[in-house]
Amino acid sequence: MLSSTGGHPRTPExxxxLGEFGLIRELTSRIDATPAVRLGPGDDAAVIAAPDRRVVASTDILLEGRHFRRDWSTAYxxxxxAAAQNLADIAAMGAVPTALLLGLVVPADLPVTWPxxxxxxxxxxxxxxxxxxxGGDVVRGETITVSITALGDLQGREPVTRGGARPGDVVAVTGWLGWSAAGHAVLARGxxxxxxxxxxxxxxxPPYDAxxxxxxxxxxxxxxxxxxxxADLGHIADASRVRIDVRSADFDVPAQMQDIGQxxxxxxxxxxxxxxxxxxxxxxxxxxxxxxARWRRVGEVLHPSAQSRVTVDGAPWDRAGGWDHFGGDS
Amino acid sequence: MLSSTGGHPRTPExxxxLGEFGLIRELTSRIDATPAVRLGPGDDAAVIAAPDRRVVASTDILLEGRHFRRDWSTAYxxxxxAAAQNLADIAAMGAVPTALLLGLVVPADLPVTWPxxxxxxxxxxxxxxxxxxxGGDVVRGETITVSITALGDLQGREPVTRGGARPGDVVAVTGWLGWSAAGHAVLARGxxxxxxxxxxxxxxxPPYDAxxxxxxxxxxxxxxxxxxxxADLGHIADASRVRIDVRSADFDVPAQMQDIGQxxxxxxxxxxxxxxxxxxxxxxxxxxxxxxARWRRVGEVLHPSAQSRVTVDGAPWDRAGGWDHFGGDS
Incomplete structure (x- = not known):
């Protein structure tokens, strides 16, 4: 009978x-077909368009407990x-993202809804x-691990590295600054x-098109x-052998962020x-x-000096900048 | 004094x-410079030559305890x-490997010599x-995890997928078969x-150039x-909608492998x-x-049938074929 509610096979949870191949089917069903991906998941390797004759590639690994928490963030x-972090690396070279490969470690008792x-x-x-x-790979393991490799196309542009800053250049930023950290501070307090x-x-x-x-x-x-x-300007200063000074008054600190700070x-x-x-x-x-207008000018590039590579209003920033993934949240 | 043996700073062990950046320096010092890698590690992303205007890409993840054991295999x-497994995927599409990206999870107490x-x-x-x-990424975590993405160039060739086998085709193999499994059986017995x-x-x-x-x-x-x-011929049979029959007499089973079997x-x-x-x-x-001569003919492609997708001497192989990474060594 059509109205029967019994007899449905139980959905794997x-x-x-579900098993390896069932999970792969579940995941690949959620992937878009795009013109750049000439051959998608299901073979020994994927084939992706690289019209520039060069491909830009970046890999990042995220671990549960270290880079995300299931009680703070949904799987979605x-x-x-995870994708944004890798795609931003492609954009930051001056390239347009074309494809992404996913390596995934999942515990056997993880609900299928999560991946x-x-x-x-x-x-x-x-x-x-x-x-x-x-494309990608899925294996069973103890700790949820999300390994992403993003690929991109330069469309004839020359890649912009961290190493080309010259004294006299202006430093400009586009996108959000400090919002994630302020959000983290809010979540950390419950x-x-x-x-x-x-x-x-x-x-x-991330402002990909920028x-x-x-x-x-x-x-x-x-x-x-x-x-x-x-920390990231420090990478530019090191690679370019320059000093960078930012002016604190040039940053936008929204009123609500000031309230959270207080x-x-x-x-x-x-x-x-x-x-x-x-x-x-x-x-x-x-x-x-x-x-x-989307670019906010926040500082300038100076000749290298024996002092800090990056200064704020001419002086070293006296609090810990950035963090070493091995040293913890120092 | 030149002959002093004291006073050397202790090498991090x-x-x-060593810390994140020290480890990255240690690892990148061991990387070759090649013409295909236009920009190597140290920036937001790498830039790799893709002369064909398409790039072939494959990702695999290996976990300690699941895919390797430190007491059976050296880090080397x-x-x-890990590299061979990914590079073979590139070769199996008909492409030439160009570059590889490494995502690495290492416990803090791991000796530096291991990575x-x-x-x-x-x-x-x-x-x-x-x-x-x-390029790559290194993060600290509990379980040693090696995530590799390999890239390759088709050099104008069309990629060969698993889906093009036609009834009447011959099946041929090059490289080693069963050697790793026989070696595993030896090691498993101490x-x-x-x-x-x-x-x-x-x-x-792997016979990359093949x-x-x-x-x-x-x-x-x-x-x-x-x-x-x-199992792998099963993937071809599924993708090509054919049946494949292999002849057991066509395989080379070396005398030493027979001795181990006994x-x-x-x-x-x-x-x-x-x-x-x-x-x-x-x-x-x-x-x-x-x-x-390097190709050994071992079977033929037949029209699909309701029976097994892959048969040995015309009959289903009655032992478990291959293994599901989630189901264990069944």
Missing amino acids: TVGE DVGRK AELMDGISDECRVAGSAVA FRSPRAFVEAHRRPE GPAAVDLGATAMTDVSDGLI AVGVDPLQWVLTGGEDHAIVATFPPDRKLP | TVGE DVGRK AELMDGISDECRVAGSAVA FRSPRAFVEAHRRPE GPAAVDLGATAMTDVSDGLI AVGVDPLQWVLTGGEDHAIVATFPPDRKLP
């Missing part, structure tokens, strides 16, 4: 019950964040950036609002802000200058370059 | 003591094997295949010899043998037909094609 948000929603998040973030999942900051921590919004656009504007050096602005006893400028994970894009440009 | 051998020797193994295997490490089989388990030797060569020979379908010949009570044909990890290359060719 854990990845162990972890997927958005399925993770894949939805990854696919949705890929869609924002014009990319799609092209709160769920202000929602905009919590959302920013769960789901960064990367290739910066190349066209003549950017001399570029990176995305993943470790914190001071509530938790932290100078919000600390979040703006050292908070990672927003994946803003920071670049250096020749001083005469007229930059569109 | 664990990855935790794990590196060789350093792993990287030596990866670099040496890349060298065999004409590839090199272009022995270290015969050495050739133990070595084959620790360090596979992949592109097979395209030029007109291969209609191709894959590398990673799950076991019957010693451990296993029919060595089982290793040849279902043992994975040797990364031989199996392909189907039109029946009229004259194949070089």
